[in-house]
Amino acid sequence: IHNVIFNSSLEASKIVAQEIANLIQLKQELNEPCVLGLATGSSPIKVYEELVRLHKEEGLSFANVVTFNLDEYYPMDKSNIQSYFYFMHEHLFNHVDIKPENINIPDGTVSANELRQFCVDYEMKIKSYGGLDFQLLGIGRTGHIGFNEPGSHLNSGTRSITLDHITRVDAASAFLGIDNVPRKAITMGIGTIKNAKRIVLLAWGNNKAEILQKAIEGEITSNIPATYLQEHNNTTFVLDSEASLELT
Numbered sequence: 281i282h283n284v285i286f287n288s289s290l291e292a293s294k295i296v297a298q299e300i301a302n303l304i305q306l307k308q309e310l311n312e313p314c315v316l317g318l319a320t321g322s323s324p325i326k327v328y329e330e331l332v333r334l335h336k337e338e339g340l341s342f343a344n345v346v347t348f349n350l351d352e353y354y355p356m357d358k359s360n361i362q363s364y365f366y367f368m369h370e371h372l373f374n375h376v377d378i379k380p381e382n383i384n385i386p387d388g389t390v391s392a393n394e395l396r397q398f399c400v401d402y403e404m405k406i407k408s409y410g411g412l413d414f415q416l417l418g419i420g421r422t423g424h425i426g427f428n429e430p431g432s433h434l435n436s437g438t439r440s441i442t443l444d445h446i447t448r449v450d451a452a453s454a455f456l457g458i459d460n461v462p463r464k465a466i467t468m469g470i471g472t473i474k475n476a477k478r479i480v481l482l483a484w485g486n487n488k489a490e491i492l493q494k495a496i497e498g499e500i501t502s503n504i505p506a507t508y509l510q511e512h513n514n515t516t517f518v519l520d521s522e523a524s525l526e527l528t
């Protein structure tokens with residue numbers, strides 16, 4: 281992996297959005313789908329803003345884009361404003377020309393009986409496109425990527441998981457109290473993510489500085505799943521100066 285450090289997250293986000301736009305256009309010229317793995321949360325918001333601007337002002341088309349989101353709370357209704365389904369439509373999908381049938385988000389409404397099969401099918405669908413061309417990531421204070429919490433296996437695939445307490449604490453304000461935060465989620469696995477041809481992880485602000493030091497400079501361990509990215513040959517950590525403060 282390598283790191284790039286920017287003075288501002290806005291400047292960094294524009295550069296990441298431009299990389300994604302370039303990939304979309306390259307794939308267009310090749311007449312191929314562009315398969316993007318997408319994240320939610322605060323970190324990618326300005327990347328999506330810039331992609332929407334590129335669509336509206338510079339003619340970037342999403343007609344050949346296929347997306348797979350990393351995760352969704354479970355259980356979770358699509359209409360719930362805390363759902364990742366809602367988030368993605370609000371920040372990106374409602375404002376670009378992506379085909380609705382090309383949008384894939386783990387389904388927080390499947391029954392407990394169907395959950396395992398849903399996850400297997402999600403994984404298979406990603407593989408059917410030849411894997412992810414580009415995966416956008418954030419990082420949680422537990423070191424999670426997607427919702428792969430500490431203990432996640434290197435070769436894990438899409439599955440349901442139990443959220444770490446720290447992750448639920450961090451989500452509490454959005455849910456107006458920790459008791460309202462779901463205890464489970466569906467997430468792509470570490471194996472799913474690591475199969476992406478290109479990975480860009482975004483992290484802003486000093487509350488990410490400590491975990492980033494461990495993720496980038498620490499030994500590879502399932503206790504900090506983001507350390508698995510050290511073994512991926514095309515990963516960039518994009519940081520602002522505050523997030524980089526603990527790096528040696």
Ligand code: F6R
Pocket residue numbers: 318319320321322323324350351417418419420421424425426427
């Ligand atoms: C979200 C996801 C999570 C977040 C992480 C950081 O789809 O997969 O791993 O990226 O929890 O969240 P923020 O960006 O809100 O700090």
